[in-house]
Amino acid sequence: MLIIPAENSVNWKRPPWVTLSLIMACLLVFLFYQGGDDQKLESALEQYIDSGLLKLEAPAYEDYLQREIRFEGDQQSVLDLQEFQQLREQDNKLWQAVTLLMDREYYQYLQDNTDIIWAPAERRHWVEARADIEGRWISQMSAFQLGLVPAELSLYTLISYQFLHGGWGHIIGNLLFLFLLGFTVERALGPGRFLVAYLVCGALSGLVFTAFSSGSQIPLVGASGSISGLMGMYVAIYGLQKIRFFYFLGVYFNYFRAPAIAMLPVWLGKEIYDYWFAGATGVAYMAHAGGLVAGAGLVWLLGKSWLQVKEEFYEPEPDEQDARFTSGYAQAMASLGRMEFDLARRQFEALREHYPERSILLEHLYQIAKLRPDLPAYRDLTTELLSDALTRRQPEQLVAVWQEYLSKGEAHHPLAAEDHNRVLFASLKNNDLKAAEKAFERMRTRAEPEMLYEACQLMVSEFDKLQMEPKARHYRQLLQGLN
Template sequence: MPLHRRMTLANAPVVTLALILLNCFVFFFLQSGDDRVLRHALDYYQQSQLGLIEFPAYGDWLRDHADSHDDMQRLTLMQTERPERKVALIESDPEFLAALHADLVINPMNADYAVWHARRTEFEHIRDSTFTARHALRFSHIEPGRMLWAMFMHGGLEHLIGNMIFLLILGLLVEGALGPWWYLGLYLAGGFGASFTTVAWHWGDHGLALGASGAIAALMGAYCVIWGLRRIRVFYWFFVVFDYVSVPALVLLPFWFGWQVLNLWFNGGAHVGFDAHAGGIVFGAGSAWLLRRYGAVRDAFVEEDAREEKREGHAMAYTQALEHIGKLEISSARNLLERIDADEPGQLHVLIALYRCARYGGAPAQLDSAASRVLAFPATIESTIQEIRATCSDYLKACAGMPRLAPSVLLNLVNPLLRIKADADARELLHAIGKTHPNLPGLAAAWFAFALRAPEASLQRRERLEYLAQHFADSEFAPKARFLLQQG
């Protein structure tokens, strides 16, 4: 069972959820009256005393045809069970019913034949008036309408719940990989493919089949092919042993298919559609191969698992690096951080950690390089600017207010600092730039903008304008500063 993708609002499988609702609607509403009809059929069976003829006939037939442990068990039950249970045993034996309908059990020479035949016909008319009987897939019949209906019908609540759990898990993955319309097409086509397999396997037999498991099996086959050799996390169990393991998705295909074939041959009397499951898996795998070949698979969605696994690995490595920094094991920390940065560059928390490595155990050139990457990080939200601000303040202390970085990097940081109202830090940064690059283009403009942030007629504004007029006397902003000073 694949368990490697969490469902969120962003990746919610809309078609899958709609299919689940449709299956539930059919079961809880359209099939809900079947029990009442079947009770009526059972009441008629008992009132018409069909059992007086058919119970002994079925016992004799079992004795004549007993060739398995199941037949012997049925024979024992026919001697001990209540009448309603005996009816259920007869109705669940397709071989006996076929012989009964062919007049091989109760033939026209029997004195009770006419009465029996009329009552059996009426019983079957009542029984077959259920929604399930009128719409389920019939063996030996190619009926597209029934094939479609059968995909959304179930034989009981446990049957429904089990199928819907698998549909949700596989639908989340396959719908995300194919998109809603290709996914819906594969689901429906897979259901038809499974139904044709059932009809072919049971050709010549009498009986009904229903359930979404054939279409879901197609999703299983498609899933294996779409994810291919990509490693995925699966949950497995073997008797009392269960665990998670990471394997290539394609490995699941022979396991799933082989399990169905094994049960088909050795557990055929379990009344489970192993034939439909096997056919659905093959059909889904083939369809997915074609869809992948013609570019219908969303590789970005499929590869998200590998990216998530990589992010988890990076998170663990980052935590280890911080522990190394705390112990002043700078070389070990730097190795981990540089690997993360090479694999997934442009993460601010990694750049800041690399700066800390350079701060505690690096040469000036390493410190400048690390600081430059942090201070040049594109910051738009306040929390990010605050982190960069702290690094900038520490760097200015480390270089005694004489930064060795490209002046454009420092100047571009002024506006973000002003945006979060860090005026003191902006002032310190402007002074530091002025010490190393007094003639830097744009510095006078930055000072003028900084001065205008202060309230009019305030001491702060006056001090900033005086600094501008004195240190940038030849700039175009010096006359503006002197004019504002004269205006008070």
């Protein structure tokens, strides 16, 4: 059974560049760095068979498996023994050689027990021939150079193993999950913190794997632990919020909604169960479990500090925002059509809380407030609309709204001197001298001396430029009176 979160869609206007870069890095490493592994293995197998090591090691391998069965009770060794005996009966030298060369636990067993397995002459031949193959070919393969080997743990392999993969099926599966989970977590955390959290989850996953495979010579490769960390971060970010999950069971698939964090124990339990009961599948279940715990733990421990989710992550995508706005706007307009003005006002106000940048909502609220010019709301919305028109550089609308207010609302709640001053400036820029003079007259009774002095200077300067001496003289006299 497969369960993955599917709450979000990719916003290609803001691509997940770090996620895409990680995918590209894994592909490049697989194609150009790991691409030579097949040739190295082929050369190792050829030299192994030609040197006579297969004839020397095959009986020892059967003894090794029988010891594992007898002393350790390892049921997987029973299956391995049956399979290897079948290969010997079929005289399939190639796959016998693959089995013996790539079983690193067996190689360690041979190194530890060389003195009691073979006679001196055979022992010398094995040491020389095997060491040459190991040095020339096996140790040069990517998994042994940069993979995470629990018995030889190093800091750099805690990072490097995350970019190696064991085959096309392995890398395609991992990169698909990396994309499906990565673009959401990257949007939540931001590119830099996402990259660091991804690598830290992979490193912690590797440490958990090492703890449960202490002394093992088998290298761990793949981004599965890091991706499990993304799964842990994903559900921890959403917490108790219900989100959508995709599940696949046999040939049946569908979606369901559940609290995000409820999936963490399900995933964790599955990995632990498979670790104990699934047998030797080659899957690093405890690395997955470690990644899940690491991802969720990082968000819980650092979610209010360094790993804090960006506020805009919880905002709907632009398309969804547009759809919500359109629906709410239609409802408010329908209320206007039914002349339910109070309801329409509340609906437009609610929309404006979520979409403050949409000027049309302010205009509708202004028109509704205009129905009651005796109330302060009309003056307040007029002031906002004046500021909005000035910001959007629409002097004609600014003057029109101002003049309308003078005729309807000024008698009830006069505008402030600052509002008349804005109209004066905008009118002068738009060469509307009549409106500018009218605004100046409104200012004279309530403006501070400094504001009035500056406005008067502007009027003098403007009429001087237009060579309208009588008007200029009038404002010079006013200016002298202010002095």
